[in-house]
Amino acid sequence: MSDLNKKSEFEELLGRNRGRLSAISRSYARSDADDLLQEILLQIWRGMDRFERRSSIDTWCYRVALNTAISWQKTAGRRKLRVRPGDSDVDQIAGGDDGRDGTELLRQFLQTLSDTDRALTLMYLDDMSGNEMAEVTGISAGALRVRIHRIKCRLAEWKVGDT
Amino acid sequence: MNLDDLKAGWQQRHNDLGKDRVGDLAADVVARTASLEAKIWRRDVVEAVAAVIVLCAFGAFLWFGPPMPVVMKIGVVIIMLSAIEIVVVMHWARRRDAEPNQDAPFVEFCATEKVRLDRQIHLLRNITWWYSGPLLLGCCVMMFGVLSSVRELPALIFYGFHAAFYACFLAVGIILYRHNARAADGLVAFRDELVEIVRSVEGPYGN
Numbered sequence: 001m002s003d004l005n006k007k008s009e010f011e012e013l014l015g016r017n018r019g020r021l022s023a024i025s026r027s028y029a030r031s032d033a034d035d036l037l038q039e040i041l042l043q044i045w046r047g048m049d050r051f052e053r054r055s056s057i058d059t060w061c062y063r064v065a066l067n068t069a070i071s072w073q074k075t076a077g078r079r080k081l082r083v084r085p086g087d088s089d090v091d092q093i094a095g096g097d098d099g100r101d102g103t104e105l106l107r108q109f110l111q112t113l114s115d116t117d118r119a120l121t122l123m124y125l126d127d128m129s130g131n132e133m134a135e136v137t138g139i140s141a142g143a144l145r146v147r148i149h150r151i152k153c154r155l156a157e158w159k160v161g162d163t
Numbered sequence: 164m165n166l167d168d169l170k171a172g173w174q175q176r177h178n179d180l181g182k183d184r185v186g187d188l189a190a191d192v193v194a195r196t197a198s199l200e201a202k203i204w205r206r207d208v209v210e211a212v213a214a215v216i217v218l219c220a221f222g223a224f225l226w227f228g229p230p231m232p233v234v235m236k237i238g239v240v241i242i243m244l245s246a247i248e249i250v251v252v253m254h255w256a257r258r259r260d261a262e263p264n265q266d267a268p269f270v271e272f273c274a275t276e277k278v279r280l281d282r283q284i285h286l287l288r289n290i291t292w293w294y295s296g297p298l299l300l301g302c303c304v305m306m307f308g309v310l311s312s313v314r315e316l317p318a319l320i321f322y323g324f325h326a327a328f329y330a331c332f333l334a335v336g337i338i339l340y341r342h343n344a345r346a347a348d349g350l351v352a353f354r355d356e357l358v359e360i361v362r363s364v365e366g367p368y369g370n
Contacts, residue, residue, distance in 0.1 A: 007193070010189070010192075011189065014189050018177075018178065019174055019177040019178035020177070022177045022178075023173070023177040026177075034188065037188055038188045038191065038192070038195070041188055041189055041192045042192050042195055042196060042199070043265050045192045045193065045196055046196055047265055047266055050266065051266065060266055063265075063266050063267070063268065063269065063272075064265045064266050066269055067263070067265045067266070067267070067269060067272040067276075068265060070269075070272070070273065070276075070357075070360075071263060071265075071276060073353055073356070074280075074350065074353045102164060102168075102169050102172060103169065103172050103173050103176050105164060106164070106169050106173060109164070114359075114360070114363060115356070115360055116269070116360050116363055116364060119269060121166070124166065124170075125166070125169070125170050125173045125174065126174065127170065127174070135268065136268065136269060137268055137269040137270055137364075138267075138268025138269055138270035138271050138364075139269075139270060139364050143364070151166070152165075152166050155164050155165075155166055156164065156165070158164070
């Protein structure tokens, strides 16, 4: 792939997936969400040459983003900044959302979930199909349905302040 | 709250947020990639050059330098072999544990990343045996040879020198060990989280 083609494909990919990538970075990092987003973009750019086009490039992009978000927590300094179950200072991450559309509450709820369940919820919110989710996570479609159902039940019973 | 009712608002919000940030950040990515690759290349070159300098300097000293005691020669040879060993081990470890496979499925990524981390932790915790130990041993043996060949020193100064040199080497060894052991401990918590992720998908609600 020539550099020019790669760059234009990269920009198209980001244009289509900017919402997803932004959601992942802001769900897995706190004040350093922009740094995580930049790292995700870097990994996508570097990985594009290896992409074998056996699956959709958007699914591949989601995989890279999710895996980068998980490995972002590797260093101790970043671990202090990560979003953990039970955190309550969501405003720092939300960037001043007034919460009228419920996304702020949803963000708080996401923080109570494990890394895996948080990833599944993000994918569900992004309207990804069961097959796509299975492809990204490596979890079977049946097991995914069960987990999503449990997350929905948990959300229905969840109150602000619960962890 | 219902997850399905929140989808539209969630997507809209992140699309709006992503519009500015992703556009700005994407512009830096290409330049950052080039600088990162140059940095890695420089690191490898510096390591190789350092090893070559050690080999050339000590090799020249051994073959073309003044006559020296056998113990000192053994020390010099140990230092030269250590330099080769360090470069080989580091190169081998980097090849074996090349960058994580970022485009693998999430669960597979966590499992392979855990294996990679285990190896890194092992390497960091054993730094005395493959890095500082052989090098410092060579220095100590060489110094022992140097000091033993100087006969005219008063006993107190002679033993004082010995003690000071070995204490310095020991201190360097301890500092290196502690620094790397702390780095290894820092990775353990992350490793445990990866284990937990893999376990959670293999549990009753997993695959």
